[in-house]
Amino acid sequence: QVQLVESGGGLVQPGGSLRLSCAASGFPFSSYGMNWYRQAPGKERELVATIANTGDYTNYAVSVKGRFTISRDNAENTVSLQMNSLKPEDTAVYYCNTRMLFAEYWGKGTLVTVSS
Numbered sequence: 001q002v003q004l005v006e007s008g009g010g011l012v013q014p015g016g017s018l019r020l021s022c023a024a025s026g027f028p029f030s031s032y033g034m035n036w037y038r039q040a041p042g043k044e045r046e047l048v049a050t051i052a053n054t055g056d057y058t059n060y061a062v063s064v065k066g067r068f069t070i071s072r073d074n075a076e077n078t079v080s081l082q083m084n085s086l087k088p089e090d091t092a093v094y095y096c097n098t099r100m101l102f103a104e105y106w107g108k109g110t111l112v113t114v115s116s
Contacts, residue, residue, distance in 0.1 A: 002026040002105045006045040009110030012086055016114070020081040022096030022107060028055075030074040032100065038092035038112075044078045045095070049081060065088075086114045 008020040020036070033052050039045040049070035050059045058070050069082040079096060093109040 002098075002103075004098065004105055004106045004107035006096050006110040009094060011111045011113045011115065013116050014086060014088060014114055016086050017082070017084045018086065018112060019041075020083065020094055020110060020112070022079045022081065024077045024096075024098070027098075027100070028059065029077040032098050034070075034072060034079040035097040035099075036070060037095045037097055038090075039095070039109075040089075040092040043092075048094070051079065057058070086112075088114045090114050 003025045005023045006020060008018060010018065011084055012018050031053055033050060035050045036048045037045050038048050046061065048061050048064055051070045051072050055072050060068060066081065067085045070079065072079040083090065091112060091114050093111050095109045096107040098105050
């Protein structure tokens, strides 16, 4: 079955960096685009970054453009999110996601807290 397992979250000071990873299994990873979403306390889940199956197309939310970088390794079945210049408003649970023709899959999320 499809599994998405996020890792790399934690507590970081404002201006710091974190790298999130998502290990994927149970489907042909190199055939599907991947997404990172986040959900802050009391807010709706929002799309943060998208990467095409080949990795040659990426897109970002305006709020993270220039600070976050999404990448993937199709040999290792992983997708990563490098987060730099973190702000307190980046505090959220970050989720890995993929969509197929008739289904959508989510990981359980990893918590990122940006605080001094």
